[in-house]
Each structure stands twice: as C-alpha cells, then as structure tokens.
Amino acid sequence: MNDQLANLDPADGDLAYELDRAHVFHSWSAQGALKPLVIAGGAGCEVWDYAGTRYLDFSSQLVNTNIGHQHPAVVDAIKKQADILTTIAPATANLARGEAAKRILARAGSHFGKVFFTNGGADANENAIRMARLTTGRDKVLSAYRSYHGNTGAAIVATGDWRRVPNEYSRGHAHFFGPFAYRSDFWSETPEQETERALHHLERVVVSEGAASIAAILLETVPGTAGVLVPPPGYLQGVRELCDKYGIVLIFDEVMCGFGRTGEWFAWQGFGVTPDLITFAKGVNSGYVPIGGVVISESIANAFEDQVFPGGLTYSGHPLAAASVVAALDAMESEGIVENAKSIGAEHLGPGLAALAEKHPLIGEVRGLGVFWALDLVDDPETRQPISAGLMGALKTALVSRGLLPFVADNRIHVVPPCIVTPDEVAKALAIYDEAFTEVESTL
Template sequence: MSTNQQTLDLDRAHVFHSWSAQGALTPFVIAGASGTEVWDYDGNRFLDFSSQLVNINIGHAHPKVVAAIQEQAAILPTVAPAHANLVRGEAAARILAKAGPTFGKIFFTNGGADANENAMRMARLTTGRDKILSTYRSYHGNTGAAVVATGDWRRVPNEFARGHAHFFGPFPYRSEFWSDSPEQEAERALHHLERVIVAEGASSIAALLLEGIPGTAGVITPPPGWWAGVRALCDKYGILLIVDEVMSGFGRTGDWFAWQNPELNPDGVVPDLVTFAKGVNSGYVPIGGVVISESIAHVFDDQVFPGGLTYSGHPLAAASIVASIDAMVEEGIVENAATIGREVLGPGLHALAESHPMIGDVRGLGVFWALDLVTDRETREPVPAATIGALKKELMDRGYLPFTADNRIHVVPPCTVTAEECLRALAILDEAFTAVEG
C-alpha cells in the first residue's frame, strides 16, 4: 500500500524541483483528486484553492476529459505535427471560436513558455524589428526568451536572450506613479510606457507582451483606460500586441479570455497574438499555443515560419482541449466562475478584509483573486515571509491548500467551485487569519 512517507522518500532521493534549493524541501504529497479536492495517502483531504498552478479550471479528474484522453490513446496516441489530424483541427477550431473572428490559426506548443517564445518570434518576423517590451511585474515562462521577458526576480540569473526591455505597468495599490485614483494610474502608466517606447527606439520594437491580468505578480487587474491606451500606442508606433493568457484564460476571470472582459476592456481592444496553455485543458496533458490573427497568419503563406516542436498539437492534449471546451460550454463553467466571483468570493473576501487589518487590498474577479497582506494599512508595508509561512500552516492544518506568492495569498479555486465550497474556504481563511493575528 502506498504511503506519504514512501512518496516523500522517492521524491527526495530522485526528483530535482524547480525554483528551489533542494536540501530543505518537504513537498506536499498528493495521491489523488476530484473536483475541488485533493488528498494524500493518509486520507487527509484539502480544498484546492490553488488550482495547482492556477490552471485546474475544469476541476480535478473531470470525467469527460479523462474519457476523451483514454479514447484518443486507443485510437492514435501520438502523431507528427507535419501530418493532418482530426482532433488537432477540432481543438484549433474550438479555441478560435472563443477568440473571435479576427483570429485565423493556432500554432500549438508544449506549454506556455514556448507559446510566448513563438509569439515573440512571429512578431519579430512580421515587423522586421527585434525588441520586446514587457512589464517588471510579470511572468512569461522559463525558456530562453520567455524568462528574459519575465519581469520578476527569476529573470536576473537567466538573462541570456537579447532584445528585451521592461517598464512598470499600472498597479493602483502599489503605484510607481504617485497616483491617487485608478484612472490617474492608467494615465500616468501610459505616459511612462510611451516614454519608454520613445527612449528604446519605437522603430526597434516588435511587440508589447502583456498578461491579460498579471497573475503570479499579484492578480493586478488593469485600471480603466489601460487597454485602450496600450492599443493606441501600439497602433501609433507600429508595434504588435501580444496578450499572455496562460494563467488568465479559459474561464479564470469569468470569460474565455481576460482581454474579453467588459469591465477590464470596455473599449473592446483586440490583441494581435494571444498565448494560452494550461488553462485550456486544466493541464491534464501538457499543451500550449499561439492564437494568430488573420493578418499575421497570412505573412507566412509564402514565407517559411522557422519553428516547430515534436509534440505540437499532440493528439492526447488536443482531445483533452475538445472535451474541456465542450464540457465548459455544456455545463456553464465559465458562467459559474463569473457568478461565484460576483456573488460569493468577491463579497466574502471584502468582508474578510473588514475583519482582518492584515488584509490591505482585495483584488480580482471570477475565480482569480489575491489578498495583499500588510503590517500596516497606512504604509502598506508587506508582511514578512514568516507571516505567510504561518498562515500557510494554519490553512493546511484546516484542510485548505493555498497558493502563496511574496506577501500574498491568491484565492484561485477551479472554475467549477460551488458556493458551499467557497463558504467553507472563507471560514477557514477567517480562522487562519484570526490564529496568526491573535
């Protein structure tokens, strides 16, 4: 019979973990999962309000997706990307139907990092320019150019790619621009962005790479006017707009893509390229891709695209995409995420903040939220790492699996989460904050 200890022993003996010093690790053991719950071999059950890496949008072990993978494995478990395959075409068609009529093709990749790599490559080849601008508060993946496009600390020891520059995006709660309103934050951030474009040389810039909502950086919902202003600057200077929807896409915000959310993008701004990955099939099988506008796709009608991947559009992954999108439509899962955010999680987290002074800010929508924790609400000084560690322990002890980053707790359950599960989670969060504060 399998045990937690057996699993840990094997892991510590043989597995090298990402983003970690290896010596002191004690990974959390997961033996199985269903819906919004995971469990270990000792029978302990946890509400998964991390969605693992904020990607289990359809919930754990959704039977329709599992069945689709099993059925495809019996028909054709793998196929080279140069061949035509029905399920790959169906997956591409499903995604394009949600992206909208300005998009025409899907280039499939293995995950989000290489989706961003290839989107940047397409932008460079289309424009004949080299440079990519992205924000400091961002994460775009851990491959050569994607990690350099990333703005956070992980970029610094990996800066081997050329042609990247960074700027500060809008963040009303922790403004770099001394703003006193979201509207002013957008105005000043756009002024800063234009100054960076000019200073870097507008004619050298191929694309802006921006997350639909910066996720790992703190679920930073863009203020009114941001997307319209970005699109206007791109059009003014002949720069392409790439939107990274790896974390924010496929239901997470209560929309198929964050850039389609009418609250965030009331002007209906449309990007030139969209990247996606784990959310499209909840990571059941690794896959990612680039949603390509018709105009950019036509650039490569006669020009060779110099890129490819052995597992591009892998049939098991493609089958899981078709089943996931169909189930999300049939079961109203995207609508559920929007309703949960509007009626349960949003009000519940704001009520939690009223009871706990440590919660300085509540940000988010759909099932994509962050609690920004502070030692003092006036100074907005972030809580130390020890406080996050203590909160994580209290939450885990109560059967809640959290997603933590810096001084924040991200509240990011599957899009299938129920109101009852959210109320349980809110009660656990209340207890954990009370224990740490008291």
C-alpha cells in the first residue's frame, strides 16, 4: 500500500476527473451538477485519491466489497485465470464455472440443485421471475414498496421506490407494504403486531390480485437500499406459509444482503426460512468482476430437465468472474470473514451505534445486524419527521472531510463496511460519525 501511495501523481487525478466529466454518463444523476470523487486505489477497508488522501470505506462502494478492496487471493485468481482462458461461451463446460457453482450450492444447502449465472443482480432477478412464471404457468409478481431489485425491465418494475415510476414498461407487477415498525403503515405498537398486520395485508393483496394469477413473491430478505429493514420475528415464516398455501414461488433477493453482509452466508439462514429461488451478486466476489446469478431449488431446476429454459447471456459464468468467486468464497471460509461480520455487528458496531444514538438527537433509530446497519435521522424523535436533504448533505460533507466514505440514502446513513472490518477501524469510524453529528447539530 505504501508503494502505491508513494507513486501517485496528482496530475492523473486531474486527468481522470476531466475525462469523466467530458465523456462519462452517470447513473441516477442530473449530469451537470456532478462532482465525482476521484479514487486512485484501495486496500482492505480503505481507498485513496491521487493526492494520497485516505478514506475509510464504510459504504463498501454499493454495499458490495464484502471481502474488502484488492484482496490478494481474489486478484491472484483473476490473473491466473486470465493466463489460462479469459472467456468461453456459456454452452461449454468450464472448470472455474463449475467450481464456483459447487461452492455457492454448498453454502445454500441441499434444498438447492443448480446455479444459473448472470452478469449482475438485476438480471438475476429477471431470470428468477422468468423461472417462476414458467414453472407456475402464472404471470403476476408481487414485491414490496420499500425495495430495490435492479434497473432492468422486470427488475425495475418490481422495485418499489421512486425509480420504478418512470420505467414502468414491464407487465404483471403489483406491490404491497412490508413490515417497518419504526414507520409502521399498520399503526402497530409492537413487532408482533407489525408481523401479524403486515401478513394480513399481504394475504389480502394476494387474494385481491387473484392468488391463482401470482407466480412469485419477490422479497429482499433484509431490504437494503430501502433502509436495512430487518424483518420482525415471524414475518418471513408467514410469507413462506402464504406462498405454500397459494402455490406461489418465493424468491429471496440476496444481492445486497447475501454472502456475509448480515453475519450469515445467506441472510435467510439467520431467519430459518428457505426460499425457492435465491438471487445473488455483489458479495459473492465483492464485485471484482461482474457476476450474479440464481440459486435454484431442486424442484424448479428439475422442471427444466425436458423443458427448454428460454434465457441466456453471452457472459453467463464468465471464467474470470467465476475464478474470482471461487477465490473469494474460499478466502471468506478460511479467514473466518462471515464470522467476523457477525461478531463485529454484535460486539462493536451495534453497541457503538446505539451509544451514538443516545448522544445525538438526530439519530431516531439504529437498526441492523452483522455489517449491515442504518441510522434513521429525524428532526424530532417524537414525530420521527425525517431530516432535510440539506442536513443530509452537511453530514455527508462532514464525514468525507474527516476521511470516511458514507452510504447516504434519503434521510439515512447506512453503516456498511466490508465484512473484514476490524474493531479498531470500527472505533475510528464511530469517532468520525460522532464528530460529524456534533458539528452538524451545533448549527441547529
């Protein structure tokens, strides 16, 4: 790392910024107002710019660098695979692809039989929806309003937030409200009430939409971008029971919450509920090479033994990506990275964030598990009115100026470091959060 920092040229940073602003079209943005941070390199839980300024990455970029930046085993595996075979069509058999699927299935358990590889999370959800429709002979897909499933045809329409509205070109989608006790849509006073009422609402939607027309319920096991909404006790079990009652395929979207993020290999394993299909991406190889996929139950996989599956991608199971999956999962196993995420959440991050909430009135609620947390920020703890965009901007500026990269969404700061984060790095981050909140609150 020191060699990389010593060889930085600020002129390269200037050039990178100029080229970006001249030629790169950014997602989810009005282009003219952008001033992107220029990153030169990274290692572990840190990244740095061309001036050598180092930042503690508590965003994990887009909550994907679970194994941290530049893990040497994963980088080496990509290099070695490049020397062997850089690319091959998905119709062939490839050793790296097979080894990657074997490892993913080993983590998912015996209920699952095959893996269909995609380029990322959005097309994983597209293909899971396709599998559900084909195997049920039904068309409709139910998903939650507080959700994000990707920016492609069916995935964006399955999404519940504002990004769906200008993109509603896909057919057969309906939405429902999932549980969120802090801002309950059901006037609940306890987690038990929230579960009971949310499940009642969901069954009413199922019946009203026509149960015999519904192919799938698509849920983020723990909704991420919507606010790290840990489901209350019994909710996921209740959804599973409704799916079984009405013959509906249950899809858990684990693109963000899978592969260590919640302190489990898959988030659903912490709730004791098994889906029919699992979608994944991000943490499976920390995004070192684009890849995603669908983990398919034995029964659904068997449905395509004689029936053609009408889907495919040129880069499905790309060898470089598959090799990075093998190395990432092996490293996560041998280095105890998933266990680290769980202990960090229970012993350091959770208690530390709770202490911050006691000190700072802007923090209305702390919620999460593992290395997957959110601070819900409010003007008033009683009314729970979200703070303004201006205050959010001030907090983000205060954090970045102190050397921490935050994940900011609406009125929330998502605290989502890599799964390899250490207690010392958590302590450093907590001190930065404390300073930033103190600075912003002093202006109120």
